[in-house]
Amino acid sequence: MSASDTPLVAARRARLKAWIRDQHAGSRKDFVAAAAARGVQLNPTEVSNLQTGQKSFGEKKAAELESAAGMPTGYLVAALDDPAMMSHAARLDAEIIRAAILLAKRALRLAHDQDLVIERDPEVFAQALLTAMAQRERMEATRRDEPGSGDGKARPVGSAARAPKDGTVTESAARRPRKRA
Known part of the structure; x- marks a missing residue:
């Protein structure tokens, strides 16, 4: 450094x-x-x-x-x-491991009931693990960016979501286009 x-x-x-x-x-x-x-x-x-x-x-x-x-x-x-960039070991959980095993089995063309032997193909499993983690990161990033994602931030959905100048909105007013003066 x-x-x-x-x-x-x-x-x-x-x-x-x-x-x-x-x-x-x-x-x-x-x-x-x-x-x-x-x-x-x-x-x-x-x-x-x-x-x-x-x-x-x-x-x-x-x-x-x-x-x-x-x-x-x-x-x-x-x-x-940025919590998404914490170490890989800290983000590993059973769901990611299961997803990686399925990806590795697909890559090796193993049947669903066949066992994956990681020692035989560690590179395939390592790549599958990285892919599973990247998929989760993309999914979490998509959730963070979606309206109503639970982050406490209000986001407009479209032009109908904008409040009129006087600040009052009724349900029917939100659905019809506003008239311009």
């Missing part, structure tokens, strides 16, 4: 280190190889310099790494207090 890092940049560096540790057993070489398998060539020295603070780590570079590594969108870019 560089002494001049902002808290967000310091968090990016920490998240990148954690991703490499958790997803690639701490191997930068494996991280770069996984990106290459996705069709993205990364410079191992640049990745090292991003981790150690010898290279600037802006939002554009963070977004490029997220895409190259298959990280959830916003993992390196989002604000520190």
